[in-house]
Amino acid sequence: MNQVKIEESLFGKLPDKQIVKKYTMTNKNGFSVSLISYGASIQSVLTKDKAGKMVNIALGFETIEEYLSNPYIGSTIGRVSNRIARSRFELNGNVYHLEKNEGGNTLHGGPKGLAMKNWASAIVDNHVKFSYVSADGEGGFPGEVWFDAWFKLEENENTLSIEYKAITDKPTPVNMTNHFYFNLNGRDSTDRIYNHLIKINSDKYLELNTDNTVSGNCKQVDQSKYDLRDFTLLAERISIDADWPENGFDNYFLGNNNSSDLALSVLASVKNPSNGIMFELKSNQPGLYFYTGNFLDISTSHGSHFKKHHGFCLEAHNYPDSLNHKQFPNCILNPEKEYYHLTTLTFSIE
Numbered sequence: 001m002n003q004v005k006i007e008e009s010l011f012g013k014l015p016d017k018q019i020v021k022k023y024t025m026t027n028k029n030g031f032s033v034s035l036i037s038y039g040a041s042i043q044s045v046l047t048k049d050k051a052g053k054m055v056n057i058a059l060g061f062e063t064i065e066e067y068l069s070n071p072y073i074g075s076t077i078g079r080v081s082n083r084i085a086r087s088r089f090e091l092n093g094n095v096y097h098l099e100k101n102e103g104g105n106t107l108h109g110g111p112k113g114l115a116m117k118n119w120a121s122a123i124v125d126n127h128v129k130f131s132y133v134s135a136d137g138e139g140g141f142p143g144e145v146w147f148d149a150w151f152k153l154e155e156n157e158n159t160l161s162i163e164y165k166a167i168t169d170k171p172t173p174v175n176m177t178n179h180f181y182f183n184l185n186g187r188d189s190t191d192r193i194y195n196h197l198i199k200i201n202s203d204k205y206l207e208l209n210t211d212n213t214v215s216g217n218c219k220q221v222d223q224s225k226y227d228l229r230d231f232t233l234l235a236e237r238i239s240i241d242a243d244w245p246e247n248g249f250d251n252y253f254l255g256n257n258n259s260s261d262l263a264l265s266v267l268a269s270v271k272n273p274s275n276g277i278m279f280e281l282k283s284n285q286p287g288l289y290f291y292t293g294n295f296l297d298i299s300t301s302h303g304s305h306f307k308k309h310h311g312f313c314l315e316a317h318n319y320p321d322s323l324n325h326k327q328f329p330n331c332i333l334n335p336e337k338e339y340y341h342l343t344t345l346t347f348s349i350e
Helices: 064-069 234-241
Strands: 005-013 019-026 032-036 041-048 054-056 088-091 094-097 120-124 127-134 145-153 159-168 197-200 204-208 214-220 250-254 265-271 277-283 287-291 313-316 339-349
Touching: 005 064, 019 120, 019 145, 032 145, 041 339, 197 287, 265 287, 265 313, 277 313
Parallel strands: none
Antiparallel strands: 005 019, 019 032, 032 041, 041 054, 088 094, 120 127, 127 145, 145 159, 159 339, 197 265, 204 214, 204 250, 250 287, 265 277, 277 339, 287 313
16 A cells, blocks of 8 residues: 555635645655646655754745746746747748747746646546646647646655656647756755755756857866766855856756666756755756756745745756757657656655
8 A cells, every 4th residue: 555645735726716726745754745736836845854854945835826926936847948049940841939938038838838827637546647738829839739747756765756748739849847946955944055065967068148048059067167077065166156147057967868768867966964955866858957046036925035046946858949959859749759758856864
C-alpha cells in the first residue's frame, strides 16, 4: 500500500467563479508538496532541515489574487518556455506571429500561456494530474494541443517527479518547464540565496543579446563566472557584476549529457550549509535555465517580502528560441508523436 497521502481542498475562486483547487502530497517522512490548479503550480515544498525543523523552501502565495498578479511563481510554463525573439517563427513555409508580452518578444508562451490557465485536475492513483487543452491559434500558435502535467512523491525518499506530456493535431512547438522559485533558507526567511552553494553540470552556456534573447552562440564556461561545475558560493559569483542592473544569473546552461535519447541525468545540485538542506535536479531535457530572481520585488499577504535574489529558478527545458536558431535541437511536436518531459527533484540533508 502506497503511503503517500494526497489531500484535495479549495484554494480560491477566479473572477469568473472558476474554482482553483489545492492538492497536498505528504510521504511517510513528512516531506510535503502542495500544488494548485491555477498554472499547475507548485505552491509549497516542506522539508526537514538538519535540526529536524520543517522548512517551506518554495516561494508561493496564500491567495489566488497574488497568483493572478505574479503568474510565473511556481507555475507550469508553455507552450514554449523562455523567449521567442521578435514573437515570430517559420514552420513548414508558414510564418506565425505570436502575442507579445516582453517588449517585442514572447516570453513563456505569451500573455495566454499555460501559467495563466486554470487546469482541470484530479487525483489519479498516487499522482496529481492536471490537464489543459490549448485551442488552435491560442497565443498565435498553430494546432490544438492536449497538455498533461503529472506530479508524484516517492514513498520512501523525498523526491518530487514532474512529468509533462502533450499531443497535437498539427505540427507545433512545445517546450515546457516548471518555474519554481526556491530559497533553501525558507520562503519567509529574511536571508536571501547568497549563502547557497550551486553546482551545474555544464561546460557551455548560451550567449545573450541585450534583450535576454539568445544570440545563437554557445560559449565555454572556463575561466568565467558561469563555471559552476563544482559547488560554488552564489554570493561570490553574483557580486562579480554588482554594477550591472541585472546582477545575478539569467542564463541557459547546456547539459553535459551527449546521449541522443536524452536519458535522465543530473543537471544541477544546490545546498545550504546553514541548515543542511540540499537537493539534486535530474531531467531528460538537454539543459536548464538558471535565474537568481534578479527582478523579484513582491510584498505578500502572509507578510513576507520577496526581494531581489530572494529565490532562484532551475528551469529544465530545451534550448531557448530554438525556433529561430536551426542549429539548436528541434522543439516541433508532430501529430504522430508525444511530447515527454521528466524532471525529478530529490531533497536530502547534508
